[in-house]
Amino acid sequence: MGATRSSNARKRRKRRAVGIGAAIAGVLLVAAVGGWFAVDAMQRASSTPDPAASEPTPGPTTDAVTPTPEPLSPAEQLIADADDPNACAVSFTGDAIDIAPVLETQGKPYASLPLPSREGMVFAGWYDTAEDAAALSIPGRLNGADAVACDAQQRTVHAAWMSTADNDGAKTRVPILMYHQFTTKPEGESGWLRGNYAYIGDWEAHLKYISEQQFYLPTWPELSAFIDGRLFLPDHSVIITDDDADPTWLELAVPLVERYRVMTTSFVITSNGPGPELTPYVLKRSHTHDMHSAGADGQGRIVNWTHDEIVADLETSATVLGGAKEVIAYPFGHYNDAAKQAVADAGFEMARTIEPGYVSIGTDKLALPVVRVNYGMTVDDIKKAIG
Template sequence: MTHVPRRRLLGFAVALAAVTTGVLTTGCAPEPVAAAPASSATQTPTPSPTPTPLSPVEQLLASAPDPAAACVVSFTGDGIADAPVLETTGALYAALPIPARDGFVFAGWYDTPADAAAFAVPGRVNGADLVACTDRQRTLHAAWKTPAENTAEGARLPILMYHQFTDKPEGESGWLRGNYAYIEDYRAHMQHIKDGGFYLPTWLELDAFIDGRLFLPDHSVIVTDDDADPTWLSMAAPINEQLQVLATSFDITGDGVATQNAFILPRSHTHAMHVAGANGKGQMVNLSPDEIAADLETSAAALGGVKEVVAYPYGHYDDRTKQGVAQAGFLLGRTIEQGYVSIGHDKLALPCVRINYGMTVADLQKLIG
């Protein structure tokens, strides 16, 4: 038997033990065991919440060019489905609708349901009023009349016609003396209209009234001035602004468009037809309908595209005038014939109430109440 040194036997025993246990003792550390591969399934991300759609009111506020002055006006009442409109706080209402309802005549927008139920003129809101808002929103309330009630009102609307003004109590001299109202008389007239609670319709309201679509109280009046004379601009128009009484200035746009204050509606007195033709009469009864329409298109463009009403120079008009006015897309034409506007009146032959020098408040009361 071969003799194996004890030291070699001991080493062999250790090696055998290492193989048996799966651990091989070497001079290096054992290689780490790789981790089990991760699951191949893709985790679904949590979806972002869907934004809540903006309401019509919120959409209008978000689109406002001047958010600080934005006022969204909503409408409510029987038969009302009109969408809210964006108005500008401190400016006149510009976009109030005139709704329709079968079997009824619209009787206006009001501050409160109580005002609407009572048809209270002080609470009626229209384009003669400045926009006022709380938290950039407000709601207006509709009122309705029956056609019979509308007819029974018997409203006869005066369209006051002024021209020039003077600060001389004794008036001006010359053949145009009657055209010059004393400015303090004019101030008293406007104060009477304001204090008397007269309703001041817009031209679109007058158009709807003539159609029988809109109820206007008999206690209504429209204030106008012809020519946009310097005395109107410097003396009279500021009174309307001070008293917040709506008026219309019929401007001859070919002479340059006048700058007006917030309570003055600039409207057309034609562009270049305020001159006499060969027969001594105004061009409105000398030119063709096409020529009249072209002039009025130019005038409307100068006034920002507004085509509500035109005042006929010298009051001259005929069928060709009406054809040209309608062809240009104007709704109304004002003459210098004396009278009042009622339901069904000829829209292109509106009469007026001429105001002459020397007329006092007592005289005005006889004409408009």
């Protein structure tokens, strides 16, 4: 029996040991599982991105800056405003020159070259380069007889000056050639107006000579300034004119003007209309409106009509020609002091006669002389007349 109790005691102690071991094992298992969860949670926490941490750290706030474009120069602004591929902004440079650029049209004669003034000096023209200006080179001198040429729609022209003494010392004389009608007959026309008809072959030879010899072709405003002593003109200048705008002028002579591009002036009797626009190298100026007829005494109407009638006629003529009032040609060359006064009162600056001679400093602007071109005058005759 005692043995039985001992055996039972041993069994109870063994069960208690097993229970204690199981309890300890359970505690260890719980601890292990809890540790695993803790470690896993820590790993998850470390591997899960923090939304706040993913945002970039804000720096100083700055607005986007748009570069300020460079302002256009006055010449560039002219071109931008014109929006014309043929526009050319002409700028001016030289001593005492402070002139804003002007807009010209490429391929057409200059229309807006100014004539500046300077105390104690005489303006000597605009030139293609500074070297041309210093040398007063005629081939490099530019005016309304030259076509505008530009590089990238811009160009600069250079001023030249000279002393009054040098201008006076040049003793320049400017011939104004006067033509009338033209003929294709080498032997000329017959009748009392035979002398008026220049042979077209001679006309072409004259133009070719003037072009090849690089004569300077003054504009009418330049001639006026020259007479006043404000502008130097070289003693290698010539002005070419034709009276009446006769059909032979339009049909035979003008095409050769266009070919040689030598500036001329056509004095138009505007009662017949303004005439066609055939080339920019022909300026149309007044030969009066309706005074190219004889008056009561057989002389021209301009020396017969009243002052007010003359003024009204000339104003009408200017209107037909678009307002040009630089110069007129007296019909038949007839004029007197009353006619000169009426011309001035009508707003015209100059008037051309048929009297022989050359224009010099101080010439009467309302009595400009001419070199008359008659039938049969050759190039040699023109050389003698104009140099």
